[in-house]
Amino acid sequence: MKIRGLTRTFGGRRVVDDVSLSVMPGQVTCLLGPSGCGKSTTLRMIAGVENPEAGEVRVDGQVVCDRTVRVPPEARSIGLMFQDFALFPHLDVARNVGFGLSGSRAEVRARVAELLERVGMSDHIDAYPHELSGGEQQRVALARAIAPRPRVMLMDEPFSGLDDRLRDDIRDETLDVLKQEGTAVLLVTHEPAEAMRMADEIALMRDGRIVQHGAPYNVYNAPADLAAAAFFSDINVIRGEVRGALTETPFGQFLAPGLPDGTAVDIVFRPQHVRIDFDRGGRGPHPTAETGTPARGVVTRARFMGAESLVEFRMDFDGSILKARVPSVFLPRRGTALWLMVRRDRCFVFPRR
Numbered sequence: 001m002k003i004r005g006l007t008r009t010f011g012g013r014r015v016v017d018d019v020s021l022s023v024m025p026g027q028v029t030c031l032l033g034p035s036g037c038g039k040s041t042t043l044r045m046i047a048g049v050e051n052p053e054a055g056e057v058r059v060d061g062q063v064v065c066d067r068t069v070r071v072p073p074e075a076r077s078i079g080l081m082f083q084d085f086a087l088f089p090h091l092d093v094a095r096n097v098g099f100g101l102s103g104s105r106a107e108v109r110a111r112v113a114e115l116l117e118r119v120g121m122s123d124h125i126d127a128y129p130h131e132l133s134g135g136e137q138q139r140v141a142l143a144r145a146i147a148p149r150p151r152v153m154l155m156d157e158p159f160s161g162l163d164d165r166l167r168d169d170i171r172d173e174t175l176d177v178l179k180q181e182g183t184a185v186l187l188v189t190h191e192p193a194e195a196m197r198m199a200d201e202i203a204l205m206r207d208g209r210i211v212q213h214g215a216p217y218n219v220y221n222a223p224a225d226l227a228a229a230a231f232f233s234d235i236n237v238i239r240g241e242v243r244g245a246l247t248e249t250p251f252g253q254f255l256a257p258g259l260p261d262g263t264a265v266d267i268v269f270r271p272q273h274v275r276i277d278f279d280r281g282g283r284g285p286h287p288t289a290e291t292g293t294p295a296r297g298v299v300t301r302a303r304f305m306g307a308e309s310l311v312e313f314r315m316d317f318d319g320s321i322l323k324a325r326v327p328s329v330f331l332p333r334r335g336t337a338l339w340l341m342v343r344r345d346r347c348f349v350f351p352r353r
């Protein structure tokens, strides 16, 4: 599936602004962004229930929507799975799944049986939706959505109604089924963890635009800007200024390639890339190439989180607060002086906006 230049305005505001992306068969792209950034509107235009002002949608190379063509939603070979896209309450599982299928009764019955087997619901073929748990209903909804073999599946927060444990299982199972079918999947979510778990590609959306697009690893480890970094985790920010393609900070020098002298920059790093070490009579550990110069801070808060501790420091150099995530064998007391170092290869330098 390929979309190009999709644009939609509501009340004079461009809620979707020139959005382009493509999803290959058997691939999952997550449209990730905060509430209200235009994700659902994008999906609705692809599905055909909302009309774009500009742009084009292609499924398998065929135009299903542009300035002149408007293929109706049911003829686009697009399946939908939305959180509130309920099963028909008055139909049993078999008839829910077979609802949109054409062919002889025997063919429909065979396809329904195959799909229910695939999603592990064969034992519930005669059940009605109210007799099923949320997870079971979701499995049936998946079987129903893939029954007509759509080339594209659009999913809008489809797992948000499920509790955490179940959600992980259903996500993985759903992905397996869609990959086996070779469906191109576009999944909308506002949860970075969900996107990273499910996506081959993440398209990060903000204010109606795609601000970054790439594999989860790359989007997480090479964010396009400060907001993109902050969307995936807590971040620490220290300020600097560029001199000779470098910026000097209490943690040592950082490269600022391509930025002219005098540019104000934010040096950004995630709490898990902070190392801590003991105070040795007012001195810290030696600087290293990996972690640069240590800087001293005093613990203002430390929380035990199971696998790790979240520790906050007030830094000696300017009184600012920095956060560190460290293995939970460390749970320093409030008021303890410690030395912080940051993984230099995990810091991002952005011009300040």
Ligand SMILES: Nc1ncnc2c1ncn2[C@@H]1O[C@H](COP(=O)(O)OP(=O)(O)OP(=O)(O)O)[C@@H](O)[C@H]1O
Pocket: 010, 011, 015, 033, 034, 035, 036, 037, 038, 039, 040, 041, 042, 190
């Ligand atoms: N039919 C409509 N009329 C007017 N404004 C609309 C309409 N549909 C959406 N909007 C506005 O467009 C913006 C984007 O909405 P959209 O539902 O696409 O965002 P979203 O990123 O999916 O958010 P959420 O995750 O909360 O659903 C919002 O400000 C919303 O209020």
